[in-house]
Amino acid sequence: MRAVGRCGVLVGVLTVVLCGCSSNSAAQSAPGATQQPSASPVIPSTVGGTVPVPPATLSTSKPTDAAVPPELPEQATAPPPASAGPLTAGNLPTPEKLGAGWKTYTDPGGAEAGFIGNNTWTRRRDPHQASYEALPAGCAGRPVSGSLPIPAYALSGTYRTAEAQPATALLLRFTTPARAQTYFQGYETRMKSCGTGGDLSVNPLWSTDAAAAAVRAYTGAESYVDLSVLHGSTVALLAATSSHPDQQSAWARSVVPTLEGLIDQP
Template identity: 60%
Template sequence: MRTTLAALAVLGLLVGCSSASGDNSKVAATPTFPITVGGTVPVPTITPSTAKPTDAAEPPDQPEQATAPPPAAAGPVSARNLPAADKLGSGSKTYTDPGGAEEGFLGNQTWTRKRDAHQAAFEALPVGCSGKLPSGSLPVPLHALQGAYRTGEDKAATTLLLRFADPERASAYFSGYKARMTACGSTADAQLAVQRLWADDAAVASVRRYAEAGAFVEVSVLTGSTVALLAAESADPAKQADWARSVVPALQAVIDLP
């Protein structure tokens, strides 16, 4: 459900105002020069970089490709790591998103889909803010899985799971995400305004208000090596602080299961 993930970018639920200093660890494309024959000038051949992405605060070199329906699981992360729909409130249910050209992905006939981990982690950061965001690199997760729901009010909701190599990397990403959300600002005429509802050491709830996409309540949780971002569309998000707290235990119980 691209609308909600536009809210996580849109996780993400996952989409710049996200700014970071240059990633010195990226390996540039390396020119390789053929042997010169007969005194002619060698023409460099560009060899694409094979380095793995190292900074989730920078967009990936290649965006996600919608050439085939994505898998329903992302490595060890599957539907069992997402909260059951009834844990999100009365009347909530899973939703099989058909995808399409506008959404940017092809449907896979189920409610979960694998995401490109770098793309998802980048899109989860706030974009279009009035405030100046912190610089600095953020860890890239190993796996990303997105689940789609509909609330009891038939509003869109998304949970994005980001599974990192270890708890230290997960914590570093979570801290960077929180810092950027705090710095985003709540200016009404900005593309994106962020209002903090509450925050704990390992969980935070905010309201994202998009100039063109409405408002979303976003609950983010850190457990072990996993960060989860749940975004739910709402007509009155400022009154949903208690709901946001109520879903934290459901997320904590499953997101980091092996």
């Protein structure tokens, strides 16, 4: 699941060239002709210096569309909390529920990761940033338009699989089941329309009305099985890196009941 400028100022020197027509020059130099004062060019007071540019104005209205990137990236000035509103580690599966050999993983974060570690395996995410980054990007297939609701809360948990490969679970809690369903359906529509041959290729494995699995493959990078589950007011997105993600269809089906029993608990 994927992560959004500044304006440069060009310093210029204004050169004003005043050219008169030959007939006007003759008239002005003729005996008895009244000399008219020349109009002075308007020269900015900052010639030779930096021309001030008003700062970019950010919208004061609350964002409403998860399909549109946030105006500002998610802040990374302090370790994020381990919970997000009603969402806690208890809403995520324990590693043994996901498979033998699975473990939770405390991500240290860092500059490249874009966040500061909080010494635990769960962390609160900005709901807009998280729900936008989860959508497929770089697809070669037909683009899908349409707005998507932004969740009220977002929480991620990090694991390591039995193969010691990274896995991430993202919970998106919406204010109503209808909004959760709208996001889930929009997410699935985009996944199914992604196609192959782009920076990201998506190969659907199976789908139901409330769950689906697919293989995401990024050019020149790892591939993983992508599981999405809708239950109540919550959407869960589980991505597990695998050397053979196309063989994980049965595993993805097996963990759906576990997710359904946890993700929407208050």
